[in-house]
Every structure is written in structure tokens, then in C-alpha cells.
Amino acid sequence: MARSSERKRDITQAAAFVLPMLLVLLIFTLFPIFYSLYLSFNKVNLVGDVSYNFVGFKNFTNAITDERVIIALKNTLKYVVVVVPIQSILALVLATVLNSGIRFQKTFRSLLFIPTLTSSSALTLIFMFIFSLNGPLNSLLLDLHILNNPINYLNDQGSVMWAIIVMNIWSTVPMFMTIYLSGLQDIDSAMYEAADIDGANMFQKWFKITVPQIAPVTNYVVMMGLTSTFQLFDQPYIVSGGSGGPNNATLTLSLVIYQYAFRQFGTMGYASAIALLLTIAIFVVSMIFRHFSSENVTGEGR
Amino acid sequence: MKWNRKVSGFLLAVGAIAAFALAGCGAKNSSNDGGSSKTLTIGFWKGDSPQESKGRNTLFKNFTKATGIKIKQKVYNDYNTQLMTDLVGGTAPDVFYVDSSVLASLQTKGVLEPLNSYMKKDNFKTGDFYTPTYKAFTGNDGKQYGLPKDYSTMGLYYNNDLLKKAGYSASDIPKTDTEFFAFLKKLKTKLPGITPLTISPLLARQMFIMQSTGAKIITKTGKSNLDDPRIIKALQPLVDADAKDKTVRTFKEIGFGSAMDAFGGGKTVFSDEGAWQVSGLKTNFKKLNWGTTEFPTINGKKANMIFTVGWSMNADSKDKSDSWKFIKFVTSKKQSQQYSTTASVLPSRKSVAKAMGLNDDKDMAPFVEAANYATPWIAGVNLDTIQVRYENIIPSAFQGKISLKDALTQATESANKDIDKQK
Numbered sequence: 001m002a003r004s005s006e007r008k009r010d011i012t013q014a015a016a017f018v019l020p021m022l023l024v025l026l027i028f029t030l031f032p033i034f035y036s037l038y039l040s041f042n043k044v045n046l047v048g049d050v051s052y053n054f055v056g057f058k059n060f061t062n063a064i065t066d067e068r069v070i071i072a073l074k075n076t077l078k079y080v081v082v083v084v085p086i087q088s089i090l091a092l093v094l095a096t097v098l099n100s101g102i103r104f105q106k107t108f109r110s111l112l113f114i115p116t117l118t119s120s121s122a123l124t125l126i127f128m129f130i131f132s133l134n135g136p137l138n139s140l141l142l143d144l145h146i147l148n149n150p151i152n153y154l155n156d157q158g159s160v161m162w163a164i165i166v167m168n169i170w171s172t173v174p175m176f177m178t179i180y181l182s183g184l185q186d187i188d189s190a191m192y193e194a195a196d197i198d199g200a201n202m203f204q205k206w207f208k209i210t211v212p213q214i215a216p217v218t219n220y221v222v223m224m225g226l227t228s229t230f231q232l233f234d235q236p237y238i239v240s241g242g243s244g245g246p247n248n249a250t251l252t253l254s255l256v257i258y259q260y261a262f263r264q265f266g267t268m269g270y271a272s273a274i275a276l277l278l279t280i281a282i283f284v285v286s287m288i289f290r291h292f293s294s295e296n297v298t299g300e301g302r
Numbered sequence: 303m304k305w306n307r308k309v310s311g312f313l314l315a316v317g318a319i320a321a322f323a324l325a326g327c328g329a330k331n332s333s334n335d336g337g338s339s340k341t342l343t344i345g346f347w348k349g350d351s352p353q354e355s356k357g358r359n360t361l362f363k364n365f366t367k368a369t370g371i372k373i374k375q376k377v378y379n380d381y382n383t384q385l386m387t388d389l390v391g392g393t394a395p396d397v398f399y400v401d402s403s404v405l406a407s408l409q410t411k412g413v414l415e416p417l418n419s420y421m422k423k424d425n426f427k428t429g430d431f432y433t434p435t436y437k438a439f440t441g442n443d444g445k446q447y448g449l450p451k452d453y454s455t456m457g458l459y460y461n462n463d464l465l466k467k468a469g470y471s472a473s474d475i476p477k478t479d480t481e482f483f484a485f486l487k488k489l490k491t492k493l494p495g496i497t498p499l500t501i502s503p504l505l506a507r508q509m510f511i512m513q514s515t516g517a518k519i520i521t522k523t524g525k526s527n528l529d530d531p532r533i534i535k536a537l538q539p540l541v542d543a544d545a546k547d548k549t550v551r552t553f554k555e556i557g558f559g560s561a562m563d564a565f566g567g568g569k570t571v572f573s574d575e576g577a578w579q580v581s582g583l584k585t586n587f588k589k590l591n592w593g594t595t596e597f598p599t600i601n602g603k604k605a606n607m608i609f610t611v612g613w614s615m616n617a618d619s620k621d622k623s624d625s626w627k628f629i630k631f632v633t634s635k636k637q638s639q640q641y642s643t644t645a646s647v648l649p650s651r652k653s654v655a656k657a658m659g660l661n662d663d664k665d666m667a668p669f670v671e672a673a674n675y676a677t678p679w680i681a682g683v684n685l686d687t688i689q690v691r692y693e694n695i696i697p698s699a700f701q702g703k704i705s706l707k708d709a710l711t712q713a714t715e716s717a718n719k720d721i722d723k724q725k
Contacts, residue, residue, distance in 0.1 A: 133557025247694065265386075
């Protein structure tokens with residue numbers, strides 16, 4: 001009797017704790033997801049006379065034949081394929097260095113973490129200055145006689161995406177580095193000692209012990225990297241002023257969605273359909289990655 | 303156990319307070335929109351110059367002093383996006399700025415209140431407004447959806463010192479386009495390292511050139527017509543001057559954040575900018591020795607752009623009579639003169655222009671003159687889409703990476719596909 005009333009109280013308490021978060025999730029996460037799902041099958045007008053007309057899969061068939069969506073998909077994929085491996089490898093290398101007991105390692109850790117704390121729009125503006133025609137990067141390369149003429153990185157359809165890639169790697173690596181650092185501390189030091197006794201060198205230890213042992217963290221890092229890179233928006237938006245130019249070079253899927261949703265009337269449903277396709281794309285890529293990666297770390301390496 | 307209960311009780315209380323706070327925010331917002339208190343929400347964007355903000359703030363202060371109605375300011379940094387979300391969410395201001403270029407699309411959506419009945423009731427005279435600026439806010443149903451606050455045209459800014467260095471003076475600036483392009487070539491050889499003319503790769507700055515051969519940038523049904531051979535022919539000389547001769551450069555190509563920075567920094571002889579640059583130059587580049595003149599004729603005709611922004615009323619405003627009071631107040635002669643003088647913009651009322659003596663102001667006169675023949679920045683309901691596509695691709699054409707014909711054909715096809723989607 002007493003136990004059941006205590007149990008009841010526990011449940012009420014638990015419900016009271018969970019309720020606020022549940023409400024937030026319902027209102028700000030689940031509702032928008034289902035609403036946009038609904039929108040994606042409709043021709044929607046939300047300004048003035050609100051109307052919803054069911055159009056079936058028309059938005060989706062339009063999207064997969066839309067040239068701009070294809071271009072945006074290509075740009076996004078190029079960005080993902082370049083950024084995710086580089087940022088993951090760089091983060092692991094930096095984490096290893098910072099974990100190796102070099103001098104001032106705490107200072108370096110804090111310094112390297114600073115980019116993560118800065119807002120991405122501020123970072124973009126700083127990098128736009130660095131990459132500008134009369135900016136520091138061009139002056140440096142001219143002074144070193146690597147270039148004869150300054151390059152207009154941000155106004156050239158060939159280089160602008162690469163500039164965005166560089167700024168993004170720079171700003172996201174520290175975050176993943178920190179995740180790797182905590183993972184590295186979990187690796188049993190006995191393994192390294194055993195390897196030392198067997199006469200393994202630094203690189204052998206890194207490839208045979210660190211990399212396999214850290215695989216679960218790598219899975220997480222790559223997964224997070226995939227989802228965030230697929231959603232690239234702020235840098236292209238700021239660099240191109242929202243147009244995705246020059247010549248569609250910075251047009252990403254998120255930017256296309258934004259343009260259809262907020263820059264012109266009557267295409268909210270179409271934008272939702274593209275957003276849904278983007279979600280499916282991220283989901284499929286993540287699942288493929290999961291299928292080929294293993295989290296089965298037995299403690300002996302693999 | 304006891305401790306546990308205390309802690310959980312405390313956490314619950316925090317949760318409850320947070321929930322109340324959230325609910326409170328919501329309630330507060332809705333009461334503001336309800337407008338039971340005498341407060342009007344006014345939406346605007348800040349503009350480039352601090353004087354403009356000063357003039358606007360004085361307007362608001364004067365209005366509150368005269369009527370006792372308080373003003374709640376709502377600043378738009380990304381007008382198109384923010385206003386659209388506000389309109390969808392029902393949180394748009396009572397009165398807000400409307401650029402002539404977006405009037406058509408807002409009006410056809412029914413989100414603007416027609417002002418005719420208010421104007422009739424108060425016997426509001428409209429004859430004093432410059433006709434093109436007043437007409438810019440007349441909808442396709444003949445009703446009036448806003449009143450112009452000011453207007454701007456473009457002009458040719460020249461750097462006196464650089465002209466002098468090249469051995470010329472302001473009177474040597476040619477009056478026709480072909481002579482002008484030849485003059486730019488001479489300047490380029492005489493002034494190494496200096497860009498003869500710096501432009502902005504924007505549809506609003508090139509539309510009047512495009513239409514100089516008789517074609518319109520939109521078709522009769524409002525679709526993009528940028529690939530019309532006459533438009534390509536009209537724009538070709540300017541693009542060639544950049545891609546081939548390098549006598550014209552966009553401000554991005556020479557590494558500046560805006561055309562004014564390039565001109566103010568003394569890196570370019572000419573800049574084609576709006577009248578709004580006058581006050582910017584006076585504030586930010588005090589030492590610069592510059593002047594303004596009208597554009598050279600294009601294909602034998604004078605041409606220019608006219609931009610105008612007006613005050614419009616939200617059709618969903620809860621306080622329409624006060625909103626009208628506000629619009630009437632800020633567009634009145636006295637307030638218009640205060641604002642135009644402080645912000646150094648061109649007033650939409652003829653009587654104010656006269657009172658300000660703008661025709662005798664050597665910096666402003668070319669802009670006032672241009673109002674007589676300029677092309678308004680208005681082109682149907684799809685202008686934003688057409689503009690975004692143009693501005694996406696045109697930098698590559700100016701750089702010579704893609705031919706102008708291909709660029710405009712692509713921009714047109716892409717824009718028209720999207721326009722079809724909206725139907």
C-alpha cells in the first residue's frame with residue numbers, strides 16, 4: 001500500500017519533470033516536422049488569403065527535375081565530401097597532439113577552442129576580410145611571390161566554395177577535437193605500454209591502437225559532421241547576399257529552401273518538399289555510413 | 303529522501319516560473335498587437351546614414367508630441383524575409399516602409415490597406431507629390447496603397463582630384479555613352495592603378511540601361527524578359543567595358559564592400575550611385591573632393607532610375623485611424639521638410655523641394671533633374687525572383703567567365719520556371 005502510493009508519487013514527480021521538455025519538443029520540434037510534411041503535399045499560400053491545395057507528389061517530382069535543386073545538391077555534396085573527412089582527421093590529429101603531454105597543452109586547448117565559441121556570422125565576416133582582394137591572405141601570398149596577381153576568392157565562381165570550405169573546417173575542427181580528447185582519455189594506457197614493450201613506434205601506436213580504439217567517437221563525429229555539413233546555410237547566405245551566386249557557385253540545398261520559403265510567395269509547399277528530400281538524403285547517407293562502420297571495440301583493437 | 307523532495311520541489315518551482323514567464327511573454331505580445339493602449343508599431347529599415355536615423359527619430363518624437371500616441375519601432379535588417387514572416391505570423395507592424403518595387407506583390411496579396419477612404423474623409427490633397435512617386439503606390443485596381451516619403455535617382459559621382467591628375471576637369475566629362483566609354487579608356491592609361499568607373503552588379507542599377515533599346519525587363523504577363531536580344535544589346539557595352547577593357551569594374555572585383563568605399567577611398571574616378579551616397583560621402587569621407595553630374599545619354603536619350611519608398615498601412619492593423627494619422631503626419635509638408643533636410647534625401651513633395659532650394663544645390667541638382675525622365679524601379683509581382691536570378695549570375699558575366707547572352711538566358715529560364723511554380 002505504502003509502496004504503491006510512493007510509486008504513484010514518483011511517477012507524478014517524473015511526469016512533472018518531463019512535461020516542460022515534452023511540451024517544448026511537441027511545439028517546437030514535432031509540430032513543425034509534421035506541419036512541413038503536410039505543407040510538402042500542398043500548394044500553400046500563407047500571406048494574405050491563406051489557402052492549402054492538395055497537389056499530391058507534384059512538389060517532389062518538380063524538385064527532382066529542378067535544375068537549381070540539382071546544382072544545389074552537387075554543391076552540397078562536394079562540400080560534404082571534402083569537409084567531413086578533413087575535419088574528422090584533422091580533429092583526431094590535433095587531439096592526439098594535445099593529449100601527448102606537450103608543454104602548455106592546456107593553453108593550446110583553450111586557444112584552439114575559441115573558434116567554436118564565436119558566432120558563425122562573425123566568423124564569416126572575418127574570413128571575408130581575410131579572403132578579400134586587398135585582404136591579408138592575398139598580401140601574404142603576393143609578398144611571398146607565390147601569386148603574381150591577387151585572387152578575388154569570394155567573387156570568383158571557381159574559388160568561392162573552397163573559401164567557404166576552409167572557413168568551415170577552421171571553425172568546426174575544435175569542437176570535434178574536444179570530443180576526441182575526451183575519447184582519448186578513455187583508452188587504456190596499458191595498451192600503449194604493451195606496444196612500447198613490443199617496440200612499436202609512434203605511428204604504429206597511432207594507427208593500431210588509437211584509431212581503432214576511438215572508432216565509436218569517430219562514428220559520432222562523422223555522423224554529426226554529415227548532418228551539419230548537409231545543412232550548410234549561413235556562410236553561403238552571407239557571402240552571396242542570399243542569391244547563391246556568383247553563377248550558382250554557393251547555392252546549397254538549405255539556401256534553395258530558404259529562397260523558396262521566404263523570398264517568394266506561394267512556394268512554401270515546394271520548399272517543404274525540398275526540405276523533406278534533404279532530410280531523407282541525410283538519413284540515407286548516415287545509414288549507409290553506419291552500415292559500414294563498426295562500434296565493436298573489444299579492447300584488443302580490431 | 304527529505305533532501306530529495308526539497309530539491310525536486312525547488313526544481314518544480316523553477317519550472318513553473320519559467321512556464322509562467324513564457325506564457326507571460328506571449329500574453330504581452332498579443333496585447334501589444336491588440337493596440338488597446340495607444341501605441342503604434344512602425345516597421346522600417348535603417349538605411350545607410352546616421353542622419354537618416356536622426357531624421358526618422360525626430361519624426362517619431364514629433365508625432366508622439368502632437369498626438370500622444372507612442373511609437374514602437376521595429377527595425378528590419380532583412381526586409382523581404384522578415385516582413386514576410388511577420389505577415390504570415392500576424393505580427394507585422396501597423397505602418398511600415400514599402401519599396402515601390404515590392405508594392406505590386408504585397409498589394410495583390412491583400413496585405414496592404416487602401417488609403418482612399420481616409421484620404422477622402424480628410425480631404426487629403428495629393429497634387430503636391432511628384433507624380434511618378436505617387437503613382438508608384440497606386441495598385442493595379444486604381445486604389446492608393448501608400449504615400450511616398452522620399453525618392454532617389456542615380457547620378458554620376460566624379461573625383462575632382464583624379465580628373466585633375468589625368469589633366470581633365472569636370473567640364474570634360476562626355477555627355478554621350480560612346481564618348482564616355484572612350485573617355486574611360488583614356489583615364490585608364492593616364493591613371494594606372496585607378497579604376498575609371500566602379501559599378502554595382504545589381505538589377506536596380508542596370509535596369510534603365512537594359513530598357514534603353516525599347517524592350518522591357520518583364521513580359522506582359524510579368525515573366526522575366528532579360529534574354530530579349532534588345533536587352534542584351536543594350537547591356538553589352540557596359541559588360542564589355544569590364545570583361546574586355548577593364549575600364550569598368552564592379553566594387554567586388556576591386557575588393558571593396560560597396561561602391562561608396564571604393565569611391566571614398568579615391569580608388570575610382572567615377573561611381574554610378576544613388577543620391578543617398580551624398581550624405582554618406584559628406585559624413586565618412588570629409589576630405590574627398592568630389593562632384594555629381596547627370597549620366598551620359600544612353601543611345602541618344604537621357605536615362606536614369608528612380609527609387610521611391612513610401613509608408614503603407616497593414617490591412618490587419620488594429621488601429622487604422624491612428625495608423626492613418628501617422629501616415630498623414632509624416633508625409634505632411636512640415637514633417638517631410640524636417641525629414642528630408644535632416645536625412646539629406648529628396649522629398650516626395652514639390653513644395654518641399656522648392657523650400658529646400660534643391661534645384662540650386664550643386665550636389666543635388668542632377669538628381670532632382672533626373673526625376674523628370676527616370677525609369678521607376680517597378681516591374682510586376684515577380685521582380686524579386688527576377689532580381690535574385692540576375693544578381694546570382696551577372697558577376698560572372700562582368701568577369702568575362704560567361705557570355706552576357708548565356709548569363710541572361712540562364713537567369714531568365716531559371717526565373718520563369720520559378721514564376722510558373724508560384725501559380
